[in-house]
Amino acid sequence: MDRDTVEPRVETMPGKRATEWAEYHHQFAAPSTYVYDFVWDTQADAIGPFCTDVDGNVLMDFTSHVAAAPLGYNNPAVKEKLEAFDLVDPTKIAGQDFYVSGGGSPSNPDFPGPSQLMDRLIDLTDHYDMDRVFLSNSGAEAVENAIKICYASGGHRAITFDGAFHGRTLGALSLNRSKAVHRKGYPEVPGVISVPYPSSQEHYENDWLTDGPGGNVVADKLDPDRGVVDADEVAFLILEPVQGEGGYRVPHPEFARDVEALRDRFGLRVIADEIQSGLGRSGEMWAIDHLDLTPDVITSAKGLRVGATISRSDIFPEETGRISSTWGAGDVLASLQGVLTIDAIREQNLLENVRERGEQFRSILAERDVEGVTDVRGRGLMLALEFDTKDRREAVVEAAMKRGLLTLGCGHKTLRILPPLNVTEREIDLGSRLLLEAIDDVATQTATTA
Secondary structure (H helix, E strand, C coil): CCCCCCEEEEECCCCHHHHHHHHHCCCCCCCCCCCCCCCCCCCCCCCCEEEECCCCCCCEECCHHHHHHCCCCHHHHHHHHHHHHHCCCCCCCCCCCCCCCCCCCCCEECCHHHHHHHHHHHHCCHHHCCEEEEEECHHHHHHHHHHHHHHHCCCEEEEECCCCCCCCCCCCCCCCCCCHHHHCCCCCCCCCEEEECCCHHHHHHHEECCCCCCCEEHHHHHCCCCCCCHHHHEEEEEECCCCCCCCCCCCCCHHHHHHHHHHHHHHCCEECCCCCCCCCCCHHHHHHHCCCCCEEEEEEEEEHHHEEEEEECCCCCCCCCCCCCCCCHHHHHHHHHHHHHHHHHHCHHHHHHHHHHHEEEEHHHHHHCCEEEEEEEEEEEEEEEECCCHHHHHHHHHHHHHEEEEEEEECEEEEEECCCCCCCCHHHHHHHHHHHHHHHHHHHHHHHHC
C-alpha cells in the first residue's frame, strides 16, 4: 500500500466476512458501544490513516481509534523500532511491586520502558512544576487516581462541568455530565457540584457570569460571606481542556482565566483531563497549554498507550500504600510504545503539522456553505462539525462510511474528526472531499423525501 497514492475503495460495508466476525464476537461480548461493523484485518495492508477490513475494503480512518492510535497504522517511527527489539515474555509485570530494566543504563537504556516514559512525562509537564507520575492501565484509572490524590490532600467535595465525560469507573462516572445513560442506576460519590462549561461568548455571559458576590457561578458558591460551599471542603475542580464526549467544545478563554483566579483565590486544585486531548492532538502537547490556566494534575491515556496521573510531590500522598496497581508501571510494551510516540511527535515536529492540517480542514469547510452544518470547531486535529439534527449527523456518519471514511459522533448531534497526527495535506483534501460528498448526499436524500 503506497500512502502517497492509495484511496479508499469500498464494495460493501459491512461485507459478508465482517458480518461473520461481528456476529461471532457478539456471541461472547457484553453489550457496548460499537459504532458500526468495521472489522480491521490486522494481517492486511495498512499505513497512516488507511487500513483494510476483512472483506478487502480499503478505508480511511479519521477516528484514530478515538485518539488511541495517534500515529495511525504501522507508523515506521514505532513499528521499525519495535521490530528492532527482542520482545520478551512477560511484557507485563507487577510494576508497582517490582522494577524493570531494558538493559543499558537508566539514561540510555537498550529498551525504553516505564521509567523512561515517566521521565518524558515529567519533561513534558515541567512548565507546571510537575515532578511525579503514577502509571496505570487506562484513562479511567488515571482519573480515579487523580481524584484519590486530591481527596488525600484535603476536602471531600468536587466541581465538575456540564457536558463532562471522565470515564466509566464509579468515581469517574460521578463526575460525568454528558449522557444520563452513563450514570443512571449507579451509586455516586457524594458532594459533586455541577456548573456550566461556557464555550462561546453568549454562554460565558449568560451561563457563567452572574451579578452575585463572586461574579461567576463558582465564585458565588465559594464566597466566604454569601456562598453556600466552604472552599476548604472542595478537593478539586476537574475539566477537559476540550470536551470530548460532550461535543468537542472549546472553552471560552475568559472562562479559563476565571478558573485560574478561583484557583489562586481559594487554593482549588485543578485536574486537567487530557485523556483524549493530550499528546499533541490539539496542536500543543497538552490542550491545557492553550489556556491561561495552571493544572495541578494532568491525566493522560489513549495516545500515551497507558494511563498516567501526573502531578506534584505535595499532592501525591507520601504513604506508599495509598495508591497502587498490579499492572501499573508494569506494561513494558505499552510503555515502550508511549516513549516512541512522544519521541516521534517531537522528532518529526508533529505539533506544527497538527496545527497546519487542522487549519487546512477548517478552511476547506469554511469555503463551503454546507447544508445542515451549524458549527465547525475544535483545536488542531481534534475537530468537530455540529449538525442541525441528530438524524442528519447519524446519516452523514453512515454515508461517509460507505465511501470509505470512518468518523465518529459525539455530543447530541456532533461529528468528530480525528486524523492521525502525521496526516498529510493530500489526506486532509481527500478526507474532507469524501465528507462533503457524504453531507451533500444526505442533503439530497432529505430533500427528496421531504
